Amino acid sequence: MDALSTHPFFYDRAFGVAANDRVKKTRLVIENGVWLSHNVITTPGCARIGRGAVVGAGAVVTTDIPPYAILAGAPAGIIRTRFDEATIAWIDSSCWWHLDKSDLKRLLAEQPDSAFSPATGLAAARSLGDTAPGQGIRSEPLASGMLLP
Structure with a gap:
């Protein structure tokens, strides 16, 4: 505000003046599974x-957003997290974002609770001894050589 002008000519060399x-x-890095609603502004x-x-x-x-946080407002503030810590760890261990469309389709068909109600899916998986959503869905290694749990 104290400069001669706020025009980008004075601040951005791409305009050929400064x-x-x-x-x-x-x-800005936006990680997997993020939902940005209409007219969100990031500074x-x-x-x-x-x-x-x-x-x-x-x-x-105006600041970094932690994983699985729900925010709203101006400036945005955290309302709550989507899941408890155990459910977040379980979702993160699944690496579901590495699945291709056919594997995601199988996950939805075979383990719908894992996709639509992760806390319920976690409880069911614990009772069956599974470790994460997508258990047994992908049988071949991912590009990184990693297999889903």
């Missing part, structure tokens, strides 16, 4: 939106 960039450019103070986060419509996100 010799150096004066605005810190940040890269440069937010560099990461964690896996499974849900951001309410019109929220102004």
